[in-house]
Amino acid sequence: MRLIRLPKRILSGLLAGALLLTPALAFTDTTGHWAESAVNKWSQEYGVLQGYDDGSFKPDASITRGAFAGILDRFLQFQAAAPAGTFSDTKGSRWEDSILKLNAAGVYLGSEGKALPGDSITRQQAMTMVARAFQLGGTDNALAYHDEAQIAGYARPYIAELTARGWITDAAEGSFRPTEPLTRAELVNLLNNMIQVLIQTSGSYSSNVEGSLLINAAGGAELSNMTVTGDLLIAPGVTGAVTLDNVTVTGEIRNFSSVTPQILSTPAEAPVTPVDPVTPVQPTPPEEPGTPGSGDDFDWGIVVVPTPADPSAPTVPEQPAGPGIQPSEVYTPGITTGETIDYSDRKIPVYAGTEQNQLRHGDFIWAADHPDRLVYIGSQFRTRFGIDVSAYQNRASQNETIDWQAVRNDGVDFAMIRIGLRGYSSGKINEDAFYRQNIEGAMAAGIETGVYFFAQAITVEEAIEEADFVIERLRGLNINGPVAYDWEMHDSSYRVYGTSPEMATACAIAFCKRIQEAGYTPMIYAGTYVSYVKYDQGAIAPYLCWYPEYKSDSSEKLCPTLYYQPDYWQFSSKCSVAGIGGNVDANIQFIR
Structure with missing residues (x-):
């Protein structure tokens, strides 16, 4: 994409009548509706949105994912399409053509090979797709929504970008409502805010x-x-x-x-x-959410980078190693057993010296007194319940302060506190605004307290820099829990996109070694994709494993499904805990 910036000049003018189509008759159910004028404009004048045979528009009805794809396709007129077999559930669908076009454009990525065209699209999913369609890279600006903590990690930068541009104007009483279905009126309102005239x-x-x-x-x-x-x-x-x-x-x-x-x-x-031109993202199958506190269950925007071991897959340029510390100087590759794991049409090698997952469906039930918390009822492990928090939870709490004693009284044994992060695009390292307050509060309440750092290292030197940043901020705090390295890649806007598996593993190990040398217990947080494709499990086996995989009442398997045994399992992003406003991530620690 080529952007040409012309000078800023504010001149007034009238919309040209020649730019508009002749209006049709009004809908039977939009008179007096808050979005009436926008509905008339984008349905009757431009034909981007369509009504129903009975003359209604149904402005407050939700939109399916397939219909949403059709609207974006009519709006932007995408050309190239992904292969017909990209999704397993679009054949014969009215929206198949539009979905495949949006997939080819890096807009509609789906979930586990499915497009789910008949499901309602949530507000955060819709904002993410709109931002991708218009190639908006997102921003890490703070959000003032009361329910900011409920916004998924994949959607947050896009929602922040759309908010900063003044295009989201339907956040009633300061609430974004990220997981609620998007209505037809809300979509037309967004389009109307973004575009005033269509040729x-x-x-x-x-x-x-x-x-x-x-x-x-x-x-x-x-x-x-x-x-x-x-x-x-x-x-x-x-x-x-x-x-x-x-x-x-x-x-x-x-x-x-x-x-x-x-x-x-x-x-x-x-x-x-x-x-400079911008290259559109080329989509490939996504994985589960990775950022603590991300939430949601669809369209996470993960761009899978094929491993060199998959000769049939397209290649993505890797980050150059550069003259710095090389992976071979940091670790010795693990030894494989010859066995493989099937993952996303790949054969993932199994590493020797690693423990296979001992957790099974039937080992967990939802607690009777806390129906959003899982309880381990198996016999092989002793378990503890914990949470992880960041500034999102503070901003959702009264006076931006978590009541840690109330948290402890509500059965929380341990807490992982975000201490800082490296910007996924800028590369700048920042503190979490509330890390010290949260560590001191949790420790004072008798909660075992660890920390995590959202990492974006692409060299060993940067991983060491991230570790030193954490160590410096822990001075005098005397935490008694682990220090976790949370390295994630969601799409090509993330600076770690294209990092080789060898370098990703070296960064994780370099961070952990530095943390261990400082007297703390290191831990690695990684979702399925990073665990299988980016990390040498044999090399990282000495370190604690923190694995995210969210469950609900409808989950087919009520247990973590990673091949390897996790030490900590983040099983939900939608747990309610006394003393904390909004939702919080829930975790179980497994102890032998």
């Missing part, structure tokens, strides 16, 4: 636009002597010429097509500044 027919246009303008006419368009006070967007489906003659764009020209806009002339004081 669907090729031709010449010269009227000013207050806001952003999207061109999705296949034959392109000619714009002249006009001002767009927002962004100018060119949809993927545009194949004809787009020309700009004396056009001022206050925001950016965001070009998703293969056509390079022709700038015939610009205002005298308006030099054109090119911006």
Whole structure:
């Protein structure tokens, strides 16, 4: 994608009547509705949203994932499509074509090989797909929603980006409601906030636009002597010429097509500044959520990087090793047994010297007094119940303070506190705003207290830097729990994207060695994908394993399904604990 930034100039103007289609009759159920004008605009004038045969629009009805794909496809006119067998449940679906197009564009990734086209799409899933469709990289800005802690980790940067741009205006009473189904009215409201004018027919246009303008006419368009006070967007489906003659764009020209806009002339004081092109994400099957506190159960945006052992898979360029410390200087590769694990159409090697998972379905039940907590009823382990928290939980709690004594009284034995994080795009290391307050509060309440660091190291030197950052902040705090390394990769916007398995393993081990040398107990947090594809399990076997896999009443297997035995299992992101506002992650520790 090529972005061309033109000068900022605020000029007023009227929308051109030629840009609009002739309105149809009003719907029978939108008169007086809060989204009435937006519904009329995007359904009757532009035809992006459609009504029902009985003349209704059903503005408060939810939208299925398939229908949502159809709307985004009509909006942006995607061209390339993924192979027909990409998902196991789209054959014969009305929305199959749109879903496969969105998959090819890196927008619709699905879950475990399924698209689930008939399921309602949640608000956070929808915002994530919209942001991907418009290639918005996301931001780590703070969110002021009361239920911020309930927003999944994969969706948070995208929701933060859309919020920062002022496009999310339906957060009633300050609540985002991330897991609630998106309604038709809420979708049209979002689209209306993002785009003010849509050009669907090729031709010449010269009227000013207050806001952003999207061109999705296949034959392109000619714009002249006009001002767009927002962004100018060119949809993927545009194949004809787009020309700009004396056009001022206050925001950016965001070009998703293969056509390079022709700038015939610009205002005298308006030099054109090119911006480096952006390569769209190429999707592959996702995995379960990885960030403590992420939540949700669909469309996590994981981009799977094939291992060198899979010759049939496409390759993704790996991060160059560089002149620094090499993986071979950090660890000796583990020895494989010759056995393999089937995972995502791959054969994953089994490593010697590792313990196989001893936990089985039937070993766990939901607690009668706490129906959102699992209880181990097996005989091989002694267990303890714990939670992990970050600033999200503080901001959801009264006075941004967790009542740790109430937490202890509610049966919590241990707590893992986020101490800091490296920015997934910027690479900057930051403290968690409440880490010291949380450590001191948990320790004072008699809760065993450990910490975790959200890592994004791509070199051994960076992993050591992350460990030293943690060690420095632990001085004088005397924690009595482990220190966890939480290295994750969600999509190509994450700086660790493309890191080789050897380097990823070396970073984890370098971090753990540094932590151990400082007198703390190291632990590695990793989901299924990172555990199988990125980490040499034989090499990391000496360190504690913290594994996330969320369960609910509908789970087919009520146990962790990782091949290897976890020491800690994060089984939920939606647990309620006294003294903490909103949801919190729940964990079980297994002790022999």
